[in-house]
Amino acid sequence: MERVWWKEAIVYQVYPRSFKDSNGDGIGDLPGIIEKLDYIKSLGVTAVWLNPIYQSPNEDGGYDISDYYSILKEFGNLQDFDRLIQGMHERGLKLIMDLVVNHTSDEHPWFHASRKSAGSPYRDYYFWKPGKNGGPPNNWPSFFGGSAWQLDEATGEYYLHLFSVKQPDLNWEDTALRKEVRDMMKFWLDKGVDGLRLDVISAISKRTSFPDADTPDFNETIRKYYANGPRLSEFIGEMREKVWNHYDVMTIGEGPGITPDNALDYLDERQGLNMIFHFGHMFMDQGPGGRFDPVPWSKSDFRKVFMTWDNAFAKSGWGSIFLGNHDFARMVSRWGNDSTFREQSSKLLCTLLLTMRGTPFIFQGDEIGMTNFQLKSISESRDIETINGWREAQKRGITEAAFLRVANYSGRDNARTPMQWDNSSNAGFSTGTPWMPVNTNNVAINVSRQEHEPDSVLSYWKKMIGIRKAHPVLTYGAYKPVETDNEHLFVYYRESPEEKILVILNMSDTDTKFPSAVRDARGQVLIGNYANQTKDRMNSWEAIVIQL
Numbered sequence: 001m002e003r004v005w006w007k008e009a010i011v012y013q014v015y016p017r018s019f020k021d022s023n024g025d026g027i028g029d030l031p032g033i034i035e036k037l038d039y040i041k042s043l044g045v046t047a048v049w050l051n052p053i054y055q056s057p058n059e060d061g062g063y064d065i066s067d068y069y070s071i072l073k074e075f076g077n078l079q080d081f082d083r084l085i086q087g088m089h090e091r092g093l094k095l096i097m098d099l100v101v102n103h104t105s106d107e108h109p110w111f112h113a114s115r116k117s118a119g120s121p122y123r124d125y126y127f128w129k130p131g132k133n134g135g136p137p138n139n140w141p142s143f144f145g146g147s148a149w150q151l152d153e154a155t156g157e158y159y160l161h162l163f164s165v166k167q168p169d170l171n172w173e174d175t176a177l178r179k180e181v182r183d184m185m186k187f188w189l190d191k192g193v194d195g196l197r198l199d200v201i202s203a204i205s206k207r208t209s210f211p212d213a214d215t216p217d218f219n220e221t222i223r224k225y226y227a228n229g230p231r232l233s234e235f236i237g238e239m240r241e242k243v244w245n246h247y248d249v250m251t252i253g254e255g256p257g258i259t260p261d262n263a264l265d266y267l268d269e270r271q272g273l274n275m276i277f278h279f280g281h282m283f284m285d286q287g288p289g290g291r292f293d294p295v296p297w298s299k300s301d302f303r304k305v306f307m308t309w310d311n312a313f314a315k316s317g318w319g320s321i322f323l324g325n326h327d328f329a330r331m332v333s334r335w336g337n338d339s340t341f342r343e344q345s346s347k348l349l350c351t352l353l354l355t356m357r358g359t360p361f362i363f364q365g366d367e368i369g370m371t372n373f374q375l376k377s378i379s380e381s382r383d384i385e386t387i388n389g390w391r392e393a394q395k396r397g398i399t400e401a402a403f404l405r406v407a408n409y410s411g412r413d414n415a416r417t418p419m420q421w422d423n424s425s426n427a428g429f430s431t432g433t434p435w436m437p438v439n440t441n442n443v444a445i446n447v448s449r450q451e452h453e454p455d456s457v458l459s460y461w462k463k464m465i466g467i468r469k470a471h472p473v474l475t476y477g478a479y480k481p482v483e484t485d486n487e488h489l490f491v492y493y494r495e496s497p498e499e500k501i502l503v504i505l506n507m508s509d510t511d512t513k514f515p516s517a518v519r520d521a522r523g524q525v526l527i528g529n530y531a532n533q534t535k536d537r538m539n540s541w542e543a544i545v546i547q548l
C-alpha cells in the first residue's frame with residue numbers, strides 16, 4: 001500500500017471559539033492557538049484541523065461563511081493566520097482547514113446579489129424555485145428543523161437551505177460558481193495550507209428535479225435525496241484535476257449519507273478525495289427523527305460498524321477514525337463511562353482510536369477526558385441545531401425538561417464548552433466571560449493537573465500516540481477482528497508481514513474473564529490502563545495492547 005503522510009497523520013481537531021482566548025473577550029482566537037502550539041506539539045500529533053475561521057455572522061458556529069477571504073474578526077486577521085501557519089510548520093505540524101462550500105451565509109455578497117432580482121447574474125449561484133400549492137417546492141426537511149425552503153418576498157420564490165435559513169445552498173450546476181470555489185481554494189493553498197476538510201461534500205450535487213422525499217426517516221432522506229447526487233464524482237474530479245493535483249494537499253470529505261457501498265465512488269485514486277469521514281457509528285443511536293430522537297445502541301453494532309467500514313477500504317480508499325467532534329457528544333460520555341470509570345474508559349477509547357486502520361482524529365479535550373456538559377435550561381444552549389430542535393419539539397407538545405434530557409444526551413453544546421487548561425474559574429481559557437459556560441468539573445479535569453501525572457489520561461494519550469507512530473502496522477496493517485462470546489469485548493489483530501499487534505478492550509462496567517480466543521497470546525505489553533494486568537480477568541474498561 002502506498003505510504004503517504006496523510007495516512008500516517010495523527011490529527012488534532014481545534015474548535016477555535018473554545019480553545020484559548022488571548023484578549024479577554026471570552027472568545028477563543030488565533031493568537032490563543034499560537035500560544036498553545038507547544039502544547040499541541042507535545043501531544044505528538046502531526047496535523048491540526050481547524051474548524052472554520054472565516055468571516056461569518058456565526059449562526060452555525062462559523063459554518064455560515066460571509067467572506068471566504070477574511071478571518072472572523074473575533075478570531076483575528078490574516079496576519080494572525082500567517083503567524084499561526086508559520087508556527088505550525090516550524091513545529092512540523094500540518095494545517096487542515098475546514099472548507100464549507102455546500103452553502104454560504106445569507107450575508108455573503110453573492111446571496112445579496114442573487115436574491116435582489118430574478119435576473120441577477122448571481123441568481124443561479126443558489127437554488128430558487130416557485131412554491132407549490134401555496135407552500136414550498138417540495139417536502140424536504142432542514143437538518144435544523146422546519147422546511148429546507150424559505151420564501152423570499154423580494155422575488156416571491158423559495159430558496160433551498162438544507163441547514164439553517166441563514167445557510168442557502170450553493171448551486172454547483174453553475175460553472176461560474178464552481179470557478180469561484182476553485183479560486184478561493186487556491187488562495188488558501190497558496191498560503192501553505194496542507195489539507196482541506198470539505199464540509200457536507202456529499203450533498204453538493206443536487207437532484208435538480210427536487211422530488212418529494214418518500215420516507216419519514218431523516219438519515220434515509222439524507223442518503224436518498226441530499227447526498228450522492230448525479231454529478232458528485234464529476235464535481236469532485238474537477239476540483240481534483242484543476243486544483244488539488246497541483247498541490248501536496250490532503251482532502252477529506254465529510255459525508256453524511258455516504259455508505260460502505262458508495263464510499264469508493266468518492267475516493268478514486270485519480271479523481272477523488274483522499275479519504276472521508278463516515279458516520280456509521282455516529283448516527284447509530286439516531287432514530288427516524290434524527291439527532292433528537294435517540295434510540296439504544298449495542299456494542300456489537302458498534303463493532304460491526306468498524307468491521308463494515310474497514311472492509312469497505314480493505315483494497316483501496318482510506319478512512320478516518322473518530323469517536324467525537326464538535327457535532328457530537330463527548331466520546332467518554334457517549335461510548336465510555338464518564339463517572340465511575342472516566343479515566344479508564346477515556347484511555348480505552350484512546351486505544352481504540354489509535355489502533356484502528358484509518359487516520360485518527362482527536363477532538364480537543366478528549367485527550368484529558370473532558371465530559372458532556374449539562375445544560376440547565378435551553379437558554380444556555382449556543383447551538384442553532386438545539387435551539388431550533390427545541391422550537392420544533394414545542395410544536396409537538398414536548399416539555400422543556402424532556403427535550404433537555406435529549407439535548408444533554410446528544411446535543412452539540414456538549415462538545416463546545418471551553419478547553420479546560422487549569423482548575424481556575426474560567427479553566428484558564430479566558431480572563432473574560434467565556435462565550436459558553438465552562439464545565440465546572442475543570443477543577444478535577446484539566447491540562448495542568450494531568451501534564452505532570454504519569455498515570456493521567458493525558459499521559460496515556462501521549463504514550464499511545466507514540467506507540468502508533470513507532471509501529472507502522474497500526475497505520476498500514478490489516479485489521480483482523482477476533483470473535484468472542486462477550487459482546488462487550490472488542491478484540492482484534494493488526495498485522496503485516498513484519499509485525500503483529502493484538503488489542504483487547506473490555507467496553508463494560510463489569511470485569512470479565514480474559515477472552516479464551518487469545519489467552520495463549522505471548523508477547524510484550526506495549527500499553528495498558530491497569531497496572532495489575534493478568535491473563536485471567538479483564539478489569540472494567542481495561543485496554544491492553546500486545547506486540548506478538
Ligand code: TEU
Nearest residue numbers: 060063100143163199200256291327385
Ligand atoms: O455537519 C454536517 C453533518 O454531518 C450533520 O449531520 C451534522 O452532524 C450536523 O450537526 C447536523 O446534525 C457539518 C458541520 O460539521 C456542522 O457543524 C455544520 O452545522 C453542518 O455541516 C452545516 O455546515
Ligand code: CA
Nearest residue numbers: 021023027029
Ligand atoms: Ca478572544
